[in-house]
Amino acid sequence: MVKKVSLNTNHRDEMIDVTKAVRDYVDSTGVESGVVYIYCAHTTAGITINENADPDVKHDMLMRLDEVYPWTHEKYRHAEGNSASHLKASTVGPSQMVIIEEGKLILGTWQGIYFCEFDGPRSRNFYLKVIEG
Known part of the structure; x- marks a missing residue:
């Protein structure tokens, strides 16, 4: 079974810790051994695993992504501007x-x-699927 998880983002770029939501879903399945897939069906958001102890890590990651991929660039051609x-x-x-x-x-x-938001704020979803094995 696939579980849809909804969330609202508050900023253009942000990283939202969804570990508890994933853990709670895994607990609810009763699966003892297997894998859980965490999937984002958006083209302007993603899923990553990284440090959750120091909030400066999220800041640094988002800052560096902004430096590598600035919001505006004279050569961008995509009409939506994102x-x-x-x-x-x-x-x-x-x-x-x-x-x-x-x-x-x-x-x-x-x-x-x-959950990594790169075009917010928006209402978003991600999906969880546990495979026993």
């Missing part, structure tokens, strides 16, 4: 997979799962 958000989303990627063992997500001590 080429940077598409580039950021492609760089981060649309999905992650996390191993489940003994009913728990296998994440490093400082790791969290993030």
Whole structure:
């Protein structure tokens, strides 16, 4: 079964920790061993795993993505004016997979799962799918 998770973003660029939502869903399935897929079906947002202890990491990541992919560039051709958000989303990627063992997500001590908004604020969704095995 696929679970749809809805959220609202508040800024043009932000990283929202969704680890608890993923963990809660995995717990609800009762699966002891397998994987969970976290998938974002948007072209201007993505999913990543990174440090969740120091908020400066999120700041630094978003700052550097803005430097690499500035919001405006004289050579951008996309009519909607959000080429940077598409580039950021492609760089981060649309999905992650996390191993489940003994009913728990296998994440490093400082790791969290993030929904990455690059064209907000918006109402967004991401999807979770647990595969037992």
